[in-house]
Amino acid sequence: MMKEKTKTGDREYEKALKRSNEEKYILRLYVTGITPRSTKAIVNVKKICEEYLKGRYELEVIDIYQQPKLAKGEQIIAAPTLIKKLPLPLRRLIGDMSDTEKFLVGIDLRPRKS
Amino acid sequence: MAKLQQAIVLKKCPTGIRGFDEISSGGLPKGRPTLICGSAGCGKTVLAMEFLLRGAIQYKEPGVFVSFEETPKDLTQNFASLGYDLNDLIARKLIAMDHVYIERSEIEETGEYDLEGLFIRLAYAIDSIKAKRIVLDTIESLFSGLTNVGILRAELRRLFHWLKDRGITAVITGESGEKSLTRYSLEEYVADCVILLDFRIREQISTRRLRIIKYRGSSHGADEYPFLIEKTGISILPLTSLLLDHTVSNEHISSGIPRLDNMLAGNGFYRGSTILISGTAGTGKTSFATKFVEAACKRGERCLYLAFEESTNQIIRNMKSIGTDLAPWVKKGRLKFHASRPSLYGLEMHLVTIHKLIVEFKPKIVIVDPVSNLTAVGTPVEVKSVLTRLFDYLKASHVTTLLTDLIHFGSSLERTNEEISSLIDAWILLRDIEINGERNRGLYILKSRGMAHSNQIREVLLSDRGIELVDVYLGPGGVLTGSARATQEAKEKEEARDYQYEVDRRTHEAERKRKVLEAKIEGLRSEFDMESEELHIISADEKKRHKVGIANRSEMARLRKADRSTDSRKKGRKRT
Structure with missing residues (x-):
């Protein structure tokens, strides 16, 4: 059972990987000022992106304290939140991004465990 | 502090x-x-x-x-x-x-x-x-x-x-x-x-x-x-009886029936009181309610009529038969009908609706006709709790509430289904009185808080002249109403007439006797007068004769030379 799932999952992942290899990632990281959690998130996101999406990602860090209107527009609830605008589907990652594995799943670089 | x-x-x-x-x-x-x-x-x-x-x-x-x-x-x-x-x-x-x-x-x-x-x-x-x-x-x-x-x-x-x-x-x-x-x-x-x-x-x-x-x-x-x-x-529905501290009014308002006002210490009900008219079917509860409404409308007060049995038009039509025309008051906006089936929605929904109507219309008088129909949609305990809250609310807002209550045949007259008697200030009971194959309506005041009310049973007469309350005949046979009362009244009248004749006759008789006696007395008196006159004449004659006699005797004696004493004795005897 597990094996089969992993197999199909692997295949999908490979497809996604192929696609994502070609596609450009547009990421927005919403943070709240310079709290430890915010800085931790910024560091983590940058590190992972450099490692896995080098050269094909665009990351914008936004402080919602400065732009509270955006929080409403982008449906931000938790902080920090990373939104994967492109490629679709839209994904929201919340937390300080210290869990790399979950991060990769979140931006569809790893297959979802069901 | x-x-x-x-x-x-x-x-x-x-x-x-x-x-x-x-x-x-x-x-x-x-x-x-x-x-x-x-x-x-x-x-x-x-x-x-x-x-x-x-x-x-x-x-x-x-x-x-x-x-x-x-x-x-x-x-x-x-x-x-x-x-x-x-x-x-x-x-x-x-x-x-x-x-x-x-x-x-x-x-x-x-x-x-x-x-x-x-x-x-x-x-x-x-x-x-x-x-x-x-x-x-x-x-x-x-x-x-x-x-x-x-x-x-x-x-x-x-x-x-x-x-x-x-x-x-x-x-x-x-x-x-x-x-x-x-x-x-x-x-x-x-x-x-x-x-x-x-x-x-x-x-x-x-x-x-x-x-x-x-x-x-x-x-x-x-x-x-x-x-x-x-x-x-x-x-x-904020109706809540947290406290019993509402101010009360000493004002009296008419029931619309003068005789009933009379029974209620002469002035009618207290304003802001809760009045219950209970009775079996067809005893005239609605008629009493509408009379009360009419009186209030005439005073210029607004009335809310909550009808749970009859439609608005039916009530207006029916009440014309007792000489109450409500239609003009409805037109003038003084009277508002709210007719609905009790089973339309839950009891509490009814009361929320009622409450809303009261808040909007601000009536001085609220009629619930009949309150017993509300029990159809709730358990007695519920009904009581909800009605308590409603009545308290109405009292606190100085609204006079008149409820009619249908008593079912066979159940006790003095027990209302809702057991709301403790909430009622004035309770008028209408009951059927069955005598001699007739059914008539009787009325009495079961209670009226804070006033010396009449304890008498009255008979209710419904006619096109309205509602009349008449005294019932209380005799050895019990309460008489209807034609029995009428018969009794006629009989009493006749008896009274006979008695009057008798009195008159005796008076006449006495008068006549007096006259006769007086006449007799007059006769006797004149007789007496005559006699005394005669006596007078006789005595005068006698004196004269006596005088003449003496003269004669002296003359005779002189002539006869007779013995004086013998002669005089003879004469005396003769005369007497």
Whole structure:
């Protein structure tokens, strides 16, 4: 059972990987000022992106304290939140991004465990 | 001391929702969060929405509506259903709205986080219109969107503290849970005020109820209050008998029947009292009620007639037969009929409707015809509790209430179905009196608090001249009414006439006798006069004769020279 799932999952992942290899990632990281959690998130996101999406990602860090209107527009609830605008589907990652594995799943670089 | 107390007393934030401010003695706790919980479809969102709308419009306190479930489009429609244009209110900066959208499948939790994003949004919305009120409907959605319950709980606690610090009066809605009030035990965080809404269906009749479970630092009504959701929002029946301290009136008002007023210490009922007219079918209860209404309309008072048995037109038509024309009063707006079937909806819904009518129409007189029909939609205990609240409310507003009550054949006359007798100030009983194959109507006053009322039974005559009360005949055979009474009256009249004749006759007789006697006396007197006159004449003659006799005798004696003594003796004997 597990094996089969992993197999199909692997295949999908490979497809996604192929696609994502070609596609450009547009990421927005919403943070709240310079709290430890915010800085931790910024560091983590940058590190992972450099490692896995080098050269094909665009990351914008936004402080919602400065732009509270955006929080409403982008449906931000938790902080920090990373939104994967492109490629679709839209994904929201919340937390300080210290869990790399979950991060990769979140931006569809790893297959979802069901 | 008083000053200190005032400073300590919790400040209230009026909701403007009909009835709610009464039961919560002033509204929700100002600057604190309140939890409204209840099952799906019980009216949480409507209550929260109305709180916000009325705050913005009536109390100039702008409010923020944060929706976690419904989209802005749905919300606009919801507000429109209450008769408000949400977009207009937003444009006028009275209401701000934020739809918090959480889709679990989109979210991946990658470590520690907080809900600062939500806080920023709330702060932004609050600041944009200087809001004093906020509604979070329903914040529980966070639990279904986010998995880290530990973080959520900590953040919620922080959120409520944050709202308190900002002095925002918040309403949080939450779905009922199985074991706790809400599914995610929100009541643990919102400790200031908890309101439970309930939606019950019993015997196919649904009733919405509201109960204040907890209100820290304030007195509140502890009962379950029925409420209605209508076109204009929520309407709660605030009827509560917390205290029996309403002021009373010494004013009397006429019952519309002079003779009945007479029986009630000559003045009629007290204003603001609760009057019950009970009787079996066809004893004229409605007729009495309409006479009372007519009298009130003539005085220029407004009357509300709640008919649960007959339609408006039927009552108007029927009452013409006893000379009461109500139609002009309806036209003039002094009389308002509200006719409905008791089974139309639940008892409490009826009472909410009645309450609403009273608030809107402001009547001086309320007629419930008949109150017994309301029992059809509730258990006796329920009926009593609800009626108590209604009557108390009416009394407190100085509304005179007249109830008619149908007593079923076979049941005790003096026991009403609702056992409401303790609530009644004046109780008039109409009963059938069956004698000699006739049924007639009798009336008596069972009680009338605070006045020396008549204890007599009167017979009720209904005719096109109206209602007449006549004395019944009380004889050795008991109470006589109807034709028996009429017969008895005729008989009495005849007897009286006979007696009068007899008296007259005897008077005449005596007079005649007196006259006869007088005549006799006169006769005797004249006889006596005659006799005495005769006597007089005789004695005069005698004197004369005596004189002559003596002269004669002396002459004879002289002539005869006879013996004087013998002669004189002979003569004397002869004469006598």
